[in-house]
Amino acid sequence: MLYAFLCYNNEDAVFSWSKEEDEAVMSALSQVHKPLEEAGRFGPAVRLMPTTAATTLRKTSDPPLVLDGPYAETKEQLLGFYVIECDDLEAALDVAKSLAKANPGGAYEVRPLRLFLPGSLAAGAT
Amino acid sequence: MSDLAWIDAALTAARPQAVGALLRYFRDLDLAEEAFQDACLRALRSWPQKGPPRDAAAWLIMVGRNAAIDQVRRRSRQEALPDEDAISDLDDVETPLAERLDGADYRDDVLRLLFICCHPDLPATQQIALALRIVSGLSVKEIARAFLVGEAAMEQRITRAKARIAAAGTPFETPGPVERAERLAAVAAMIYLVFNEGYSAGATEQADKAALPIEAMRLARLLLRIYPAEPEIMGLLALMLLQQSRAAARFDAAGGIILLDDQDRGLWDRRMIAEGLALIDKAIRHRRRGPYQVQAAIAAMHARAPRPEDTDWAHIDDLYAALEQLAPSPVVTLNRAVAVAKVRGPEAALAMIEPLGERLAGYFHYFGLKGSLLMQLGRGAEARGAFGQAIALATTAAQAAHIRQHLDQLEKERAAQK
Numbered sequence: 098m099l100y101a102f103l104c105y106n107n108e109d110a111v112f113s114w115s116k117e118e119d120e121a122v123m124s125a126l127s128q129v130h131k132p133l134e135e136a137g138r139f140g141p142a143v144r145l146m147p148t149t150a151a152t153t154l155r156k157t158s159d160p161p162l163v164l165d166g167p168y169a170e171t172k173e174q175l176l177g178f179y180v181i182e183c184d185d186l187e188a189a190l191d192v193a194k195s196l197a198k199a200n201p202g203g204a205y206e207v208r209p210l211r212l213f214l215p216g217s218l219a220a221g222a223t
Numbered sequence: 224m225s226d227l228a229w230i231d232a233a234l235t236a237a238r239p240q241a242v243g244a245l246l247r248y249f250r251d252l253d254l255a256e257e258a259f260q261d262a263c264l265r266a267l268r269s270w271p272q273k274g275p276p277r278d279a280a281a282w283l284i285m286v287g288r289n290a291a292i293d294q295v296r297r298r299s300r301q302e303a304l305p306d307e308d309a310i311s312d313l314d315d316v317e318t319p320l321a322e323r324l325d326g327a328d329y330r331d332d333v334l335r336l337l338f339i340c341c342h343p344d345l346p347a348t349q350q351i352a353l354a355l356r357i358v359s360g361l362s363v364k365e366i367a368r369a370f371l372v373g374e375a376a377m378e379q380r381i382t383r384a385k386a387r388i389a390a391a392g393t394p395f396e397t398p399g400p401v402e403r404a405e406r407l408a409a410v411a412a413m414i415y416l417v418f419n420e421g422y423s424a425g426a427t428e429q430a431d432k433a434a435l436p437i438e439a440m441r442l443a444r445l446l447l448r449i450y451p452a453e454p455e456i457m458g459l460l461a462l463m464l465l466q467q468s469r470a471a472a473r474f475d476a477a478g479g480i481i482l483l484d485d486q487d488r489g490l491w492d493r494r495m496i497a498e499g500l501a502l503i504d505k506a507i508r509h510r511r512r513g514p515y516q517v518q519a520a521i522a523a524m525h526a527r528a529p530r531p532e533d534t535d536w537a538h539i540d541d542l543y544a545a546l547e548q549l550a551p552s553p554v555v556t557l558n559r560a561v562a563v564a565k566v567r568g569p570e571a572a573l574a575m576i577e578p579l580g581e582r583l584a585g586y587f588h589y590f591g592l593k594g595s596l597l598m599q600l601g602r603g604a605e606a607r608g609a610f611g612q613a614i615a616l617a618t619t620a621a622q623a624a625h626i627r628q629h630l631d632q633l634e635k636e637r638a639a640q641k
Contacts, residue, residue, distance in 0.1 A: 107233060107236055107279070108444075109236030109237075109441070109444075109445065110229070110232040110233050110235070110236040112441070112444065113232060113235065113236060113437070113441050114232070115437075118228070146497070146498050146501060147444060147498070148448065149444050149447040149448055149451070149457075149460065149502070150498055150501045150502060150505070152505055163508070164451075164452070165451040165452040165457075165505060166448075166451035166452075172277060172278045173277075201226060201229045202229050202232075202233065202275065
């Protein structure tokens with residue numbers, strides 16, 4: 098089954114990391130990604146810009162209301178997500194635990210996917 | 224990253240909100256800072272075992288407040304209560320904390336904390352030092368290093384600045400919309416000062432001042448998070464991101480200045496550029512142009528050009544014209560002249576800056592640009608004169624070295640003509 102791993106963390110802290118700290122976390126994470134990639138279980142993964150770069154379109158009015166900032170004001174912010182194939186919730190939580198070891202703080206919301214469209218974008222396109 | 228490093232980052236991130244709230248409770252900056260310090264010490268003891276709390280700022284405010292109340296009570300047993308005001312908020316200790324941390328209070332707390340550092344009586348350097356100490360929580364030692372002064376001297380400066388803002392009184396009433404806008408503008412200016420104190424340093428001072436641009440961007444992000452619909456704050460953050468994106472390309476190995484045209488654009492930080500451009504996009508939608516947005520738009524023109532010759536100088540000239548309207552200053556006109564020289568030639572640029580001579584008589588960049596325009600026009604003797612004045616006004620070794628290169632080139636040209 099495909100699971101989404103929604104990565105929440107304190108963006109104040111994350112975006113204050115020095116280049117070295119950022120690279121250290123990314124390299125620790127890549128150690129977790131690697132076996133998943135090799136097993137063909139690793140789907141799309143993204144890192145988001147801080148919520149200050151976000152814009153929200155509220156559909157409750159017509160025309161829709163465009164607001165600056167993220168949809169929800171939260172103590173920790175949605176900063177990225179993964180799609181990873183796991184046998185069951187236990188396996189998914191194991192992945193989340195490994196990710197958490199590489200990148201402390203915050204939380205992962207693990208949620209099964211209902212639909213997955215792999216899309217047509219090439220990797221690295223930003 | 225180790226647990227300790229992560230806790231340290233979380234404490235730093237929570238600091239503006241926590242100290243801001245504690246300042247509101249205690250109405251005394253020293254007491255608020257002490258309470259926060261206490262709370263941090265307890266966090267360092269408790270978080271590694273229990274794990275960090277879900278809301279670090281709320282935890283620190285509650286723990287800091289309780290610690291400070293204990294201390295005030297202990298002191299009050301020994302001496303008469305110092306000041307009714309100091310404990311004005313202690314009656315309602317039982318009020319659920321979460322409620323008090325909601326929205327508006329929190330925004331005003333952070334803004335107030337930033338705003339007290341911008342007191343108009345304080346010279347720019349003291350505003351910067353105070354903000355770094357109070358809001359960012361840098362140590363006196365780190366700040367002293369950034370300003371290239373001794374620790375004792377910096378300690379004294381900060382103490383004096385604090386005494387001054389204490390005498391001036393901190394505005395605790397909830398600001399009205401006009402006041403809030405004024406505070407935001409003052410705070411934005413102060414944040415940009417922090418940035419420039421680091422960004423404009425020469426290569427040799429760069430290492431000591433490296434923290435300042437990062438700190439300034441952090442403060443601007445914080446401000447934008449609490450005022451998400453302010454286009455000028457978007458502009459300010461975009462401007463700093465776009466400038467800082469060039470950090471790795473600005474100096475050569477010997478510490479010499481590399482001008483924009485000669486920089487290796489491959490060294491520009493694409494992530495920062497992307498975020499800066501995204502913010503400009505957001506700001507434009509508000510159709511409320513301001514000086515930071517225009518300056519960011521100018522920086523974006525450079526960021527968008529893959530090669531120097533792809534730069535749209537005519538558009539940059541237009542943007543500077545807009546900036547001259549929004550925030551007229553001889554320095555803006557001077558910068559515009561750089562674009563004018565590219566679009567209409569050095570003669571037009573020279574005519575534009577001549578009238579600025581008197582007001583920019585003590586400004587390094589005025590004579591640097593004047594010299595280089597004269598040089599392009601083949602007026603070697605006059606160029607030498609201007610470069611001489613530039614060297615006399617240089618504030619960093621790199622600036623002086625850069626001008627000396629021009630003088631050497633002039634010398635070579637003169638020798639070749641003989």
